[in-house]
Amino acid sequence: MALVFGRDAVLEQAWGSLVGCDPVLLTGPAGIGKSALWRALVDRAHQTGWTVLACAPAESESALAFAALADLLQPVGHQVAGLPAPQRAAVEAALLTSTVDATVDERALAAATRSLLATAAAGDRRVLVAVDDAPWLDPASERALKYALRRAPQVAILVSARGDDTVPAPLELHRLAGRMRRIDVEPLGVGALHHVLRDRLDVTLGRPLLARIVRDSGGNPLLVMELARAVLRLPRLPSPGEDLPFSATMSKVLAETVGALPTESRDAIRLAALLSVARLRDLRAAGVDLGDLDAAEDARLLTVAESAVHFSHPLYAAAVRADIPAGLRRRLHRRLADVVPDPDERARQLAACVVEPEEAVAAELEASAERQRRRGAPQIAAGLYEQAARLTPARPAGTRGRRRLAAARCRYDSGDYGPAAEAAEQVAEAGDGDLRAQALLLRAEVAWSADEPLSVAAETAERALAATPDPASAAAGRIHAYLSLFQDSPESARRHAEAACAFLAGPPPEDVELLSGSLLQLFFNEVRGGRPPRLELLDRALALEGERPSWLGGTVPAIWWRAVDEHDKARARLTSMLEQAVALGDEPAQHELLSHLGETELVAGHYDAAARTIAEARDLGEQLGTGLVGETWLAGLLDAHRGEVRRARQVAEAGLRRAETVDDPWARRIHLALSAFTALSDGRTADAAGAYRALAAEADATGLAEPLSQRFEPDWIEACAAVGDLDTAHHVLDRLVVRHERLPRPWTTLALARSRALLAAVRGEDAARAVGSLEEARSAVPAHVLPLDRARCLLVAGVVHRRARRRRAARTALEGAAAEFAAIGALAFERRARAELARIGGRTPSAPELTPTEERVALLAARGRTNRVIADELFISPKTVEANLARVYQKLGISSRAELGAAMARRAGNNP
Template structure:
């Protein structure tokens, strides 16, 4: 419930709970806040649950039409009018226009008839509940309002009531329809439909305008609109009509209707008041004291306050709505605006306010003003407002005299960095490229390095990213710390481990003695450790320890996840999880959304391997939401979503994600995308029974890994599944090669997953080659016993599945049944539906006798899913059988268990019928 309305889950759940309990619900909020959307969502949910809906949505025009709203409410139950007494039938004839009315309508009879109809509807056993819904109740025509007021206060709680009404300000107004009086008032649930946050507005605006706006602009729109979706939509449309997106700190355009409204109010005000509110609108935080220093008397604001434009509370002067201030500013001529900004700058006491005003009135080069503005930019950057800081730095650079080369370069770079920090990658890319064109020497190297970092974060092709970084290295002086930082980044960007390792070695050597570069030095050590392992060298854990000691409390984004990747590759999920959560908490405090996105993806991957799929789903969903808001690359999130779907048995959906990812990888020439989506495609095909396809995809993955010189791809563990696919496809020669490849990985770096994978692979290969599998089965049992149950639950269950099949082929039926039954239970616990079904099907193949009333494995699985409420189509998709096969199995289940409906089947299955003891 509530999925159709963005950002309203809390209100929806509270409202539905109250309605279920028979309590009337009043949704309140200002015009445009989204009350009607919530109201409709609740109605739709009630309709899906079979409730009888009696609704109306009156308008201002209809307020003059007697009983128009009541007629809408009663129309679905008009056929019950015949059951009423004659006076009530006569009264409602005029309401429903069902007969010619020659006498005046008796409103008391209408009220009584309305009550009688509602009571009759509520007593209907075919309907679970009756819901009366009134959207925008204040526009009810008076006769309808009186009839509903009379009836509802007498039928609650037998009839549910859902009403919306406009409200302004925190003070509670009387509830419509008398819902706050008497016994009904005691039950009334008043719910405020409040402002939407940035995340919810992102979805609303994208749906309304078809455009995805940058995160900083979304934040501005949320602030300017007060979270009001209707107002935010109008503001967004006005922004999208502009030839260029507004710069940070620049006013957003006011909606034309609002601008005209404010202009009309301004025209009626005296000249001193117009001057006063112009100054207030141009001020950052207007106060009576600040305006007084600019020559404004408190009395000058009286007329504006009476007009509803501003509110004066103590010393503070606030506009009644932010858009009013923007409209006032838009009405100020440019020359007048500059003079007013100069006045405010000269009278401001706060240095940030003075700098903000100077930025708007100084146009010629001015070293002192530039320094003041840049200092304000640094303060805003430190306070976590990079989008504001970017505009201040740009202005400072523009006002810097020609001789101040160093300051100009520093401020240009700071502006570009701030735009990157704010998540506006497009603007950051443009700013970095312009800086690179303007600057020379090391400053140009810094700009090009930033350009490479932006490209890395914004899903540019690896070639573009590497080209920018290499140009940066060419611009830097050899042997400098700048060159060291660029080498560190190249160590991150480079996918080939040998090249990446050499860059990391250079970076570590150049940054070792630089106290200002300790985080990047720590990152260089991590990258050196990481890429030595990837290149197949022995893991130098002392490098990892040195890096962790050097980074202190704040890991660099550059390689901060390397320790977690390493621990995850060792299946030390607790250590990886703790590291990632610590970094995520810090990223949230900093407002570093790109890092949050990356860390959520890593947490999702960690929990997938750990078998905590519900936690993984939450992290993946949060990463998708965040990534959509600021434009992150979605490849990693889609891959994780696909893996989760494949693990849960929804292999067709997973395969579609993999195919799309592989196509995109080919378009971009992106080998990382190709690797992750080839792995997903392989697993989806393997789980779906398309074994030759699975073998082909894993072969592509292996070729890509080998092409890169990636001897130890820590994050990818594909050989056990590749071997299984080859065995199933009959390619035993390749299967033997894959087993040896896995053995080499295990000898180089033994881990729980390689231990289990080797043991499982040997059982599969020995069985396929016709060898005696007894010894391999003993090894498999020992491997499974050596790995704790909570470390790799999916891998452990798959080992049992393979063991059960092998035992069956050896005619060790009891051991086969035991292994397969436990495997099915472990798959069930994880939520791996298709593997659980396969394990149960293998149990059936062990050849045990099935009594006439006992269900076969397939019948039992179909029965369980049907008893859980799944449709035939869902059962077919889950078990990889056709809907007709589902129907045939259900018919046999009904016959064997002596039931005739799914309700009876559910009760029978709950008692354990049809299951072999």
């Protein structure tokens, strides 16, 4: 076990947190002893029998993609074979264990890292993930670790980093499960430092001199050791009360330590410090006699291992580099470039020794950047592309711009949207033709991904299209494909999708994935614009996509199937895509798919499943930093159906304010629909009618003849009928008839029958025929397809019968409606059904039946169980417990848990 002095209390504090799975962050200035503490804790975990996944990156390795991750995952490398295929391929390519030259999917690698941690944590041994000197993590490793640690099961996490509590925690430790324990490593006292010097340098100083060194060093162990070395090099030791004859600054003292080495040793360690990894073979090739490293090793500045040289502390390597004159440094870089076999290391060495543009060097840097990009390290690749661009001569024209654009693309791929947008704009401004078109298209992609106003993405892509030299080329087809996504108007989007399909079709197809997505966009926007659905387009796209749906329109089939009430097919499509996205670690795709899946479950009347999925989408959206627009709206719509009308109204109002601020037509439409629905549910029928009128105007202005996900006409008719605006109600009925004739679906069948029966009753007509049609429509739709819509048909039938004074028929229909609403958890509609029952008069309706789940929840709650205990016992969520209790209170006519025991006792007495 590593020896540490004067740190017993800190060690126990840190170990206790690790045992409790609270992340531990060791912080403090350079040389204070963080690494010693880190090593001691890692050793203790090893001795305790934990699985330890550790890495200790150095500054020189921060440009080596996945260097840290390879070290960290080495103990679980045997588990790679059991990973899903995309994850396995990513790990093998990134860590260079595969001979296949494949492009690494960075997201799949992050998901693989998480899977490996989860598999390790599922065993009998505790798992410790330990990172020393986290700021020197290479960007690719850092991104994979951030992703994995946020989603990993309970593992102990230990990280060290320079800084204090004003510096953000590395690896986003503050966002992880558990309470992060930040331990500021304090200076050591004289007694502890006496032991440090004796252990590390085999030196014993008198206490007065040691106290003076400790005072001047501030108790920093590394600086104490270097000051002690400096003192021992003096011709005589300072007398009591005499100041030390040199400055006690870290950089100066380290420089003096390096300067005290023999010339041949200093030259040797300079070459070692300039290498990313100081391999002995490379040092020998550069002319280093390994014996020249002995003096530096004797001084404890470095260790010569079997195959490489390792500096004892990063500050030693930094001090060596700082001591090299600029001209000599360039010559040493050239010397190393001539001998290192690794092409990426050669490119870095060349870049450091060239000051004027030189195409040969720029080309090697570009090749290195491409290798890093393919390895899934876009941040490192971006820096190399930028270096290549700086060293590119002005001629031939366009080469520099192409390299700058590649750097911008890598910035975008790594999520660095601001620099990517700025670089793309600069390339577009300086370039022309195809280069300008590509730069503008990238700028449009950034706008889309960064949630800028939709108009920015659309207008920028239009400029890209105008700059394309050949408007009928495959390059133009790619831009048209993007524009089909960026356009809100169905007609504009349709025209662009049609052009994309024409220009990408081949033969052979220029880009199969983009062509598949363009076909889906064409199908989707033709339907939205009111044209008959061409199912052959959908079939062709599905045949083209193979096993991996297109990012451009992969959700379109699910949206279509949901719109025509084929919920099982929509759910299967979304679930399959979600499984792929999880395997690939594609979080933005997971977020979108969870939102669509939540909406599908909501439309299908599966409110508990919808609640779980929407909550997952919201949680992931918060992590990704999205605007949370869609998932918040869905949560509000679910609240409205479940009877939480006030909360839903707040969501609608906030969403409309935001939509006006950023001019987002889609957000305005969905929140107008929510606002209208909550008003209708709340009895504010005039407000509902006004909101539905505004929603229809928005859709018509956009050319949205068939808003697939919005089914507002029957509710608009109901609102108009309630306020006596029968002219508008009949106009809306005509609108609904057109939607049904264009595309008959179960929901339009039920909606038409429901609306006609309601209007017949309002006009005072004999509604028997309309009610008969309503019953026929309800019978034609299976109970599992649209349970809410079918129950609403019963509600309308009950209202019509009540108005015709057919009390028995009204009671039967309304009681049936209330029971069906209760079964799916549609509390708002259940209240309306019971209110209508109360208006009938006569005998009191029988006590409503509790569902089996409601019965079990109520009995446990009546016995004093908490919601958490009930949830655990019944294997449901606490929110589901709350929802069931709310329905139980409503059905039993009580308002609190305190009344539940007596109510259940009465119920038992009435049901022997």
